[in-house]
Each structure stands twice: as structure tokens, then as C-alpha cells.
Amino acid sequence: MKIDAIDLFYLSMPVVTTAGDGSQDALLVRARAGRFTGWGECEASPLTSIAAFICPMSHGACQPVSNSVLSQPLNDVADITRIAQHVREKSTDLLQAAHIFSGIEAALWDLLGQRLQAPVWSLLGYTTNYAKRPYASVLFKDTADDTFATAAALRQQGFTAVKFGWGNFGRGSLGQDEQQVEAARSGLGSDSLLMVDAGQAFGTDIDSATRLPMLAAHNVYWLEEPFISDAYEAYRQLAHKNVGISLAGGEASHTCNQAVHLMNLGGVKFIQVDCGRIGGVAPAFEVAQQANSRGITFVNHTFTSHLALSTSLQPYAGLADHGLCEYPTSLQPLALAITDNHLLPDCNGEIHLPDTPGLGMKVALEKLREYLLNIEISVSGKILYTTPVLSS
Numbered sequence: 587m588k589i590d591a592i593d594l595f596y597l598s599m600p601v602v603t604t605a606g607d608g609s610q611d612a613l614l615v616r617a618r619a620g621r622f623t624g625w626g627e628c629e630a631s632p633l634t635s636i637a638a639f640i641c642p643m644s645h646g647a648c649q650p651v652s653n654s655v656l657s658q659p660l661n662d663v664a665d666i667t668r669i670a671q672h673v674r675e676k677s678t679d680l681l682q683a684a685h686i687f688s689g690i691e692a693a694l695w696d697l698l699g700q701r702l703q704a705p706v707w708s709l710l711g712y713t714t715n716y717a718k719r720p721y722a723s724v725l726f727k728d729t730a731d732d733t734f735a736t737a738a739a740l741r742q743q744g745f746t747a748v749k750f751g752w753g754n755f756g757r758g759s760l761g762q763d764e765q766q767v768e769a770a771r772s773g774l775g776s777d778s779l780l781m782v783d784a785g786q787a788f789g790t791d792i793d794s795a796t797r798l799p800m801l802a803a804h805n806v807y808w809l810e811e812p813f814i815s816d817a818y819e820a821y822r823q824l825a826h827k828n829v830g831i832s833l834a835g836g837e838a839s840h841t842c843n844q845a846v847h848l849m850n851l852g853g854v855k856f857i858q859v860d861c862g863r864i865g866g867v868a869p870a871f872e873v874a875q876q877a878n879s880r881g882i883t884f885v886n887h888t889f890t891s892h893l894a895l896s897t898s899l900q901p902y903a904g905l906a907d908h909g910l911c912e913y914p915t916s917l918q919p920l921a922l923a924i925t926d927n928h929l930l931p932d933c934n935g936e937i938h939l940p941d942t943p944g945l946g947m948k949v950a951l952e953k954l955r956e957y958l959l960n961i962e963i964s965v966s967g968k969i970l971y972t973t974p975v976l977s978s
């Protein structure tokens with residue numbers, strides 16, 4: 587079969603704020619080949635990503651991603667590898683190419699899974715789909731009291747691992763940060779895993795290391811993204827201070843090599859990959875294999891729908907020793923509406939990927955129409971893109 591169509595849907599909440607909440611809008615991808623349909627999601631700016639798919643060619647290494655995907659054969663996993671190689675070669679100078687291709691690539695895996703009647707994790711070569719322990723992933727609240735209440739509520743819901751991030755952390759004084767971390771720890775209790783995500787607050791400033799003993803004193807399991815994503819030297823220096831807390835990062839990687847650099851040069855102990863940014867499932871799988879061979883723990887990154895959550899778990903589904911998974915618990919209604927089914931914790935509090943074909947998620951077309959934005963992009967009167975009809 588060949589790829590007949592790639593359709594892109596820009597979905598948005600009515601109001602989008604500056605909060606570090608990636609579930610406020612979404613770019614959903616539908617891939618069609620013959621009688622099969624696959625769905626994927628980009629973790630990216632929707633409109634610029636649409637542009638990367640349909641933009642006029644600037645030169646041979648700056649072609650729209652559509653040139654590498656449409657009408658290509660899709661019969662096995664090797665075809666996805668070949669298409670990804672075409673995107674790299676033809677869209678090298680198109681920075682948004684990785685983001686748009688991430689959702690397309692996931693949709694191709696989903697579609698191939700439908701055709702071959704196999705879950706994606708099985709197509710990747712895994713024979714077992716191990717349960718993961720979800721950590722609730724939430725933003726720091728504006729006040730320490732509210733952070734305490736959020737932590738206590740999550741514990742009440744049964745979560746034994748929680749990550750707080752972004753908000754004002756790292757953007758005020760050490761004392762203010764400590765109040766927040768103290769509140770989180772206090773709300774969770776001493777026996778839960780607590781992680782802190784600085785959301786790149788420190789840029790490249792390794793003096794932020796002054797916060798590490800404070801985090802260690804509250805038994806924080808990892809400090810995530812203290813620096814901008816490619817500040818490998820800053821990561822390395824902070825990692826080598828060895829003050830009893832490990833570093834995590836990698837969600838901003840838009841190539842496999844960036845994540846590998848963060849492991850090899852940056853000294854992170856936890857490598858976090860978002861399939862909706864790095865180019866899809868295959869590069870995330872490669873990072874997971876390399877992490878496994880280096881004794882580094884692979885963790886998914888996701889802060890959007892359960893379609894994205896399922897995608898993010900496939901690359902390490904078969905790695906028993908990599909047992910944590912990011913699990914967003916405060917998604918916007920749009921993100922929850924994207925799928926009819928959701929990956930809910932079982933009676934042991936663990937998450938399981940579906941054994942059904944592809945990504946195992948059913949896109950909820952009816953519920954999404956209220957979030958769909960109608961877009962038309964034209965150049966000199968020639969229409970390059972109009973919002974497609976949202977149907978199965």
C-alpha cells in the first residue's frame with residue numbers, strides 16, 4: 587500500500603495561557619493508506635508545524651515534509667525508516683520538520699499496526715509489554731499552600747510518585763523554592779517519590795547548583811531540565827558536583843543525537859524523550875536502547891492526550907528495568923477529549939499499554955469538533971492548506 591493522505595487538524599482550547607501546560611492545543615495527524623487509517627499527535631506549535639508540511643520549497647534541502655511522505659509505499663517498518671531518512675535529507679534546513687514529522691511518524695506506526703494486526707511495541711521487536719508505575723505530572727502552584735493541597739490530593743488518589751514543575755520554581759529566591767518543595771514533600775509524605783522540574787529556568791547558569799542540596803534535603807529523586815536543552819557543558823558540570831541528586835532531561839530533543847549527547851556529555855541519569863518532538867517512535871526507541879546499554883533510565887515525556895501517552899510508552903514497553911512513566915493528571919478538556927479510551931491505573935496503580943493493533947487508542951471524532959480551528963493558508967491566491975473534514 588502507499589500513503590494516500592496526511593491530514594492535519596489544529597485543535598485548541600478557547601483560551602490559551604502562558605502556563606507551561608502543553609495540553610492547551612494540539613496538532614492531530616491522520617494518515618490514510620488504502621483502507622487503513624492511523625492517528626498521531628505532534629507536541630508542537632500547530633500552525634508552524636502545518637506550515638512545515640505544506641510550505642513551498644526554498645531549495646533542495648529545504649523542502650516541505652509532504653514531499654517525503656505522500657505517495658510513499660508503506661508495507662513494513664523499513665518503509666518508515668526510509669521515509670524518515672527522506673525527511674532528514676530533504677528538509678534539513680526546515681527546523682520545524684522534526685515536530686511535524688513526529689506526529690506523522692506515530693500515525694504511520696499506528697496505521698502499519700492496523701494493517702499487520704500488531705501493537706506498535708510488538709512491531710518494535712518487544713515480546714512483552716511491561717506495566718509502568720505512573721508518576722503524576724503537575725505544575726507548581728502559585729502558593730506553597732496550594733502546592734501542598736495538590737500533593738495531598740494526588741496522594742489521596744493513590745499516586746506514589748509525583749513531579750512538580752515549572753510555575754515560579756527557579757525564578758525567585760532559594761527560600762521561595764524551598765517553601766514550594768517543602769510543601770510538595772509534606773503533602774506527599776516521606777514515602778513517595780518526589781521529582782522537581784525546573785523547566786529550563788537556569789538557562790546555562792551552573793550557580794543554580796546552590797539549589798541542589800536543598801532538593802537533596804527533601805529527598806527529591808531527580809532535578810529535571812535545570813538548563814536549556816543543549817547546554818551539555820552546564821549539565822556535565824552540575825552532574826559532577828555530586829550532591830546527592832540526579833539530573834533528568836531530554837524532552838526538548840528533536841533528534842536522537844541530541845538525547846544521546848545529553849547522556850554522553852551531560853551526565854543525566856534519566857533521559858526523557860517526547861515522541862511528539864524527537865521525530866516519532868523510532869528515534870525514541872533508539873534512545874531507549876542506548877540508555878539501556880549505558881545504565882541510564884529511560885522515561886517517557888508527555889503532557890498531552892492519551893494518544894500521545896500511548897505513543898510515548900511504546901519505545902520502552904519491553905524494558906522491564908525502566909519502570910516509571912510520566913502521567914499527566916491535570917489535562918485540559920481538549921486533551922482528554924482526543925481519545926475515547928484512556929490509559930488508567932489498574933488496582934495496583936500501574937499503567938498498561940493496550941495489546942490491540944497500532945497505538946491502541948480510539949480517536950473521539952465527535953468530541954473534537956468543538957475544538958477544531960478552521961484554517962486556510964494561501965500564497966498568491968493558491969490555496970496550500972484548508973482544514974480537512976474531521977472523520978474516521
Ligand SMILES: [Mg+2]
Nearest residue numbers: 783810811837
Ligand atoms: Mg519537563
